[in-house]
Amino acid sequence: MLRSTRTALLAGVTSLALVLAGCSGSNDKKASGGSTQTSGVTITVALASDAPPKAALDAFTKETGITVNWVNIDWDSLQSKISAAATAKTYFADATNVDWSRVGQLGKLGWYYPMDSYVDTKAMAADVPQLASFTVDGHVVGIPYDASFMVTTVNTELFQKAGANPAPQTLDEYTAALKAIKAKGVVQYPLNIPFAAAEGLSTYWYETTGAFGGSILDKDGKPQFTSPDSPGYKAAQWMVDALKSGLVPPGNINVTDSQGQQNLMAKGQVASTFSDYSGNVGTLYNVKKSSSVVGKVKYLRTPGASGPAANLSNPDGIGIPKQAKYPDAAAKFIEWFTATEQQADFAGVNGPEKTFPTYPIPSHLSAVKQMTAKGNLVGGEDLVPMLQGSKPVFEGGAPSWYPKFSNAVYTNLHGAATGSMSVEQAIKTIGDTADQLASGS
Numbered sequence: 001m002l003r004s005t006r007t008a009l010l011a012g013v014t015s016l017a018l019v020l021a022g023c024s025g026s027n028d029k030k031a032s033g034g035s036t037q038t039s040g041v042t043i044t045v046a047l048a049s050d051a052p053p054k055a056a057l058d059a060f061t062k063e064t065g066i067t068v069n070w071v072n073i074d075w076d077s078l079q080s081k082i083s084a085a086a087t088a089k090t091y092f093a094d095a096t097n098v099d100w101s102r103v104g105q106l107g108k109l110g111w112y113y114p115m116d117s118y119v120d121t122k123a124m125a126a127d128v129p130q131l132a133s134f135t136v137d138g139h140v141v142g143i144p145y146d147a148s149f150m151v152t153t154v155n156t157e158l159f160q161k162a163g164a165n166p167a168p169q170t171l172d173e174y175t176a177a178l179k180a181i182k183a184k185g186v187v188q189y190p191l192n193i194p195f196a197a198a199e200g201l202s203t204y205w206y207e208t209t210g211a212f213g214g215s216i217l218d219k220d221g222k223p224q225f226t227s228p229d230s231p232g233y234k235a236a237q238w239m240v241d242a243l244k245s246g247l248v249p250p251g252n253i254n255v256t257d258s259q260g261q262q263n264l265m266a267k268g269q270v271a272s273t274f275s276d277y278s279g280n281v282g283t284l285y286n287v288k289k290s291s292s293v294v295g296k297v298k299y300l301r302t303p304g305a306s307g308p309a310a311n312l313s314n315p316d317g318i319g320i321p322k323q324a325k326y327p328d329a330a331a332k333f334i335e336w337f338t339a340t341e342q343q344a345d346f347a348g349v350n351g352p353e354k355t356f357p358t359y360p361i362p363s364h365l366s367a368v369k370q371m372t373a374k375g376n377l378v379g380g381e382d383l384v385p386m387l388q389g390s391k392p393v394f395e396g397g398a399p400s401w402y403p404k405f406s407n408a409v410y411t412n413l414h415g416a417a418t419g420s421m422s423v424e425q426a427i428k429t430i431g432d433t434a435d436q437l438a439s440g441s
């Protein structure tokens with residue numbers, strides 16, 4: 001999946017990275033002396049995703065002379081490999097994932113070539129609204145290749161079997177519907193929450209906090225969730241209570257986001273995922289070979305405290321590490337991979353044989369418009385307004401210390417779910433961590 005398990009970097013690796021930040025190199029285009037050759041070479045592209053259609057990659061090779069060695073690595077392992085290679089100044093890949101949550105850190109450490117040295121990012125900006133999320137100190141760290149954002153998905157058939165409203169507007173209505181589904185035995189555990197100690201748990205909490213009407217950090221990185229009456233605190237309590245009351249499968253204590261989507265939601269084992277990913281209906285739940293709920297899962301405007309809430313953005317990008325062997329060839333691949341025409345193909349606008357499995361909404365507005373015009377954006381009537389109203393997870397952008405913060409989030413929320421600590425203790429520890437990181441401790 002494009003949006004696989006999202007575990008933060010290992011604490012030790014991250015600490016080492018910060019220590020070495022001063023010697024990681026400047027933002028100069030040729031800082032590491034990679035080859036400028038762009039034909040007759042093989043580049044390695046490492047993303048947390050299956051490869052695009054072979055025909056598409058073959059066409060790229062025929063056009064450019066560049067062969068692509070595609071490496072699919074789960075998201076958390078990928079981030080660790082990126083960090084380990086950068087700190088050791090060794091080659092890992094020519095193009096890799098640049099996640100929204102890592103932009104601040106990667107920009108500070110100078111691990112990636114500025115994409116504005118290779119691609120006309122200024123001309124791209126108007127058509128790629130989330131490009132700003134990948135910009136640090138005036139330099140673009142990576143090019144977003146999707147416009148992913150968090151959404152709520154519901155299996156309307158299961159809601160209807162229980163006589164529950166499949167389009168609840170508020171969190172109270174949503175929770176009541178889930179309880180009705182359980183009480184009537186439609187499914188034993190109706191709600192999917194990935195409680196494994198991984199990044200997916202963090203982002204699920206962020207979306208739930210937004211639904212309760214709040215934010216995680218202010219523009220200075222200070223926690224906004226430590227008071228019991230704050231939205232973030234209420235969100236954590238709601239999630240843990242859902243597990244303990246039997247709305248969430250007990251086994252979810254070790255389930256990641258992608259596992260829950262693929263093995264529970266796509267198999268009709270649960271009725272809803274409160275924080276899912278945009279695009280999953282068309283690229284996962286409506287795909288017969290991977291789903292038994294084709295045509296049954298719909299997007300739902302995320303229920304909020306008093307009505308539908310805004311959706312939070314979590315786009316993926318792709319960039320060029322300073323240790324790349326063929327940075328110029330990698331740049332040509334990125335330009336092709338993120339182009340409007342290619343994104344339209346990946347999203348299924350021009351036929352299923354050109355579709356990139358599990359690809360979310362394109363990052364280019366022009367590609368989204370093509371999808372909408374041709375009726376090929378599954379759930380487009382719901383997704384377009386959600387995209388237009390989506391907002392960043394953090395008001396001031398992801399801080400450079402985000403990996404350590406997210407580690408504290410998912411570790412402690414997982415602890416609260418297992419019962420090794422209370423929600424109060426978990427929230428206090430997460431808040432203390434944010435305060436320390438924001439103050440530079």
